Amino acid sequence: MSLPHSRVQHWRRLSSVLLLLVLLMVSLSAPALAEESRLPEAPIYVDGQPIKTKYIMRDGHLMVPALFLKATGTRVDWNSQYRSVVFRLGKTLFALPVGKKYTDDYVPETGKWKRDTLSTASMETKDGIFVPLLDVVKKLGMEVTYNPQLKRTYIRTGTTRLPALIYSGNTKEKLVALTFDDGPDGHYTPQILDILKEKGVPATFFVMGRQVEYFPEMMKRIVNEGHALGNHTMTHPDLRGVMTSNVIGEVRATQQVIEKTVGRRPDLFRPPYGALTRSDRLILHEMGFRVVMWSVDTLDWRGMSAEDILSIVHRDISPGGIILQHNLLTTPGLLDGTVEALPQIIDQLHAKGYKFVTVQTLLDHSR
Template structure:
């Protein structure tokens, strides 16, 4: 019996040491333990193509895919921006003909490199809000963002739905992503975007205390709905104005196909340039 207890103790110790290889978020408080959103049937199928299998191996978006969870344009963000104008931004000044392209939920190994190729082709900068676990899994793609003069922002570590989590969990998600970005790029970001764009006043205040500017958007491409290329182009061009912060995604759930977004981006950039629009990063747009 003593030998059994000894072997069990050694086994548990070994497992504990292995678990330290990957950051683990704090135990959720009772109020944050909620049932996950139901997932559509297509998410239960098995990846069939090499591209699907590669993306499916990346750390998952813990709160669920954008098209399961997110509201197209949370009205509450307009209220938050007016209440916290020095912390929360949805757009930049409108007196200059410039806009900021932003990309969420990357990096991944398929669509993020394609986005970077399009940006390089047109010689425009962008701002990428990265998921910390994915940045750690793909440091070379994250480093490419930095090397090609794009700005990297914080999009939490596991992409949870923050209103359903404790404040302690949010703190951990932000700090762990901050460490991941610093390890890969040598820099600390001061930009944060919440998964699904969902926040509450006390969380905005907390992020401000942590030294972050919270970045929303004023134009949603709706690429996360896997729309046809022409619809994405129309969504962006019909709503863009000087000072716009434009939302795209450079990654997502493995079932999402963002190829129409890449095609649309390649056509949107020259159309806006022809209108005299200049592309800048979020810090340049906001002067933060």
């Protein structure tokens, strides 16, 4: 049975209109989604230091990622049960439920929670949870100001002096420490250990807990041949983007794996990518760690040649220097320059009067 010609024409016209509406909706929504994933960025100055962050302007209020507050020294966590971001600084503790225009503030004197209002609700985006900066900062007891001429936002935390980051040993003696990150592995680590053994030189290995689990015998060899250890987290995350409880979990899990494997718990820590926040520094200090960075970055992770690595070392070395290299196979051949350069680094710095020591020994000689 066929429909009358007029009815067929009617359905065709209706179908065409519906198709145009669908295409229009797609064309309008696609740019909106693209814009959401390309949020603007700007520096916010925390105690004079510019911290670059994404932001959203909502009803005249500056919204920033909740994790940005780690830059102020605040602990930031997520409560999945109540879908809330939890902020803690000293005795101040409060939670911001996502999508709600209020906070739940803990009152230590009563042991109960008290509800307070927000100027605008927190919001969830593809880039994380965003919170109203002014409200949160004021609750933390900090000062926030805006300079309209410079178009800059300033936060004054009023927090105490931060634990120092160690970039080199404070010594006039010609001491130098070789350090290797990200291992152990079964490819580059044994080659490096062979060279160090042949040259009679100690080094410090900042190990990942995951790699220690994969290569426990290589880890034992590092220790048995007289080298020192440092904690480099379990899975190598950028700590700036990690909730506080997970930062603690990464570090503790690595300590447990190291102790289980070789019976030691190092007190040295190096953050992945050399990146960490004020909050992370305070937590690591509370956990008893000394945070070790470097003064000579060989950039070997870029696949540098032995010649380029040697050039960097000779350019940047000084008494008390800490040399950064890596010992994890990620891309075939990427760290071949590291292995090729190592015996030359040792021989050439020896010729300049340098003595190779572990980071611990270097710090013991520092004044």
